[in-house]
Amino acid sequence: SSYHKVLEENRFLYNQVQDLKGAIRVYCRVRPFLQGQSNGQSTVDYIGENGDMMIVNPLKQGKDARRVFSFNKVFGTSVTQEQIYADTQPLIRSVLDGYNVCVFAYGQTGSGKTYTMSGPDLSAEDTWGVNYRALRDLFYITKERSDSIKYEVFVQMIEIYNEQVRDLLVSDGSNRRLDIRNTSQLNGLNVPDAFLVPVTCTRDVVNLMRIGQKNRAVGATALNERSSRSHSVLTVHVRGRELVSNSILRGCLHLVDLAGSERVDKSEAVGERLKEAQHINRSLSALGDVISALAQKSAHIPYRNSKLTQVLQDSLGGHAKTLMFVHINPELNAIGETISTLKFAERVASIELGAAQSNK
Ligand code: ADP
Structure with missing residues (x-):
């Protein structure tokens, strides 16, 4: 799947994140859609078991539309x-x-x-x-x-x-x-x-x-x-x-x-x-x-x-x-804040991870 493809591209950096289970932990929690909200597409496309997640930005095209982030844990809406x-x-x-x-x-x-x-x-x-x-x-x-x-x-x-x-x-x-x-x-x-x-x-x-x-x-x-x-x-x-x-x-x-x-x-x-x-x-x-x-x-x-x-x-x-809990609002109109929140979280975990700067 495209998730695994993006993840593979980032394998090197991804491993570094997983090694970072020291004194600073970062957990990401995704808020569910609230009652009465239009139940649109979630910008959180995938949550893996090892603390990784994929964000999809429908406003962007092709490779730029998907980005994997990796933390100590990612908690889904349920x-x-x-x-x-x-x-x-x-x-x-x-x-x-x-x-x-x-x-x-x-x-x-x-x-x-x-x-x-x-x-x-x-x-x-x-x-x-x-x-x-x-x-x-x-x-x-x-x-x-x-x-x-x-x-x-x-x-x-x-x-x-x-x-x-x-x-x-x-x-x-x-x-x-x-x-x-x-x-x-x-x-x-x-x-x-x-x-x-x-x-x-x-x-x-x-x-x-x-x-x-x-x-x-x-x-x-x-x-x-x-x-x-x-x-x-x-x-x-x-x-x-x-x-x-x-x-x-x-x-x-x-x-x-x-x-x-x-x-x-x-x-x-x-x-x-x-x-x-x-x-x-x-x-x-x-x-x-x-x-x-x-x-x-x-x-x-x-x-x-x-x-x-x-x-x-x-x-x-x-x-x-x-321990830092970073919170994500999965609505499409929050995509800008979502990306900047996840980038902040990456920075505190001290690892840059993303399609743009993989180890090639
Ligand atoms: P913040 O403190 O970041 O401003 P809130 O905790 O007040 O946000 O959450 C905003 C709204 O979303 C509230 O109505 C809250 O009850 C609801 N909410 C937040 N997280 C969850 C969750 N995990 N499950 C169900 N409802 C949630």
């Missing part, structure tokens, strides 16, 4: 929240062994980032996203290990909007701006003035997330939904004391719902909208630069170029583990 979490779980669990972990949701607005991270309905547990499943799992394991390790779990929730950091767990919805400082004694927690709330069960977390979501919405203007223009970072800090040795371990899990990655038409965006778009572009490319520098083991990692990468500095690189 994959459930439970299956998504099953492939995330080992990473989450390593937080309890003292690792710092970042999970990102990347994609254009409406591609399913919030669906993956939070889920569509807080009151229906079977639809829960990675955030709630992760916390439920962490509490479960801390109980399981309670004979040997005494764990404490804390939660922080911040938002980064126009390069300003805001606490989402303030009870009065106030707009307190926060500084970023590197606090070496609390590895992974670089916004020391944001509330750090102790939690003991999943219900505590659900209640906090409700507050956080409400605060996130408060800043929204009538014109645009702010949540799609800001990054939200849910940080779970774990402190464990081994009962026999009395030694302390700390781990940090950052669950990051990124701002929508769509490019804004320069001729259309003015004023506040243009400023937002520029901040988002800059911070997403700063994130891409940091991750690809880490993947290439560069000597210099440009953490200082955005608030987002400064906040997460201790949890990107070193012994930390990173």
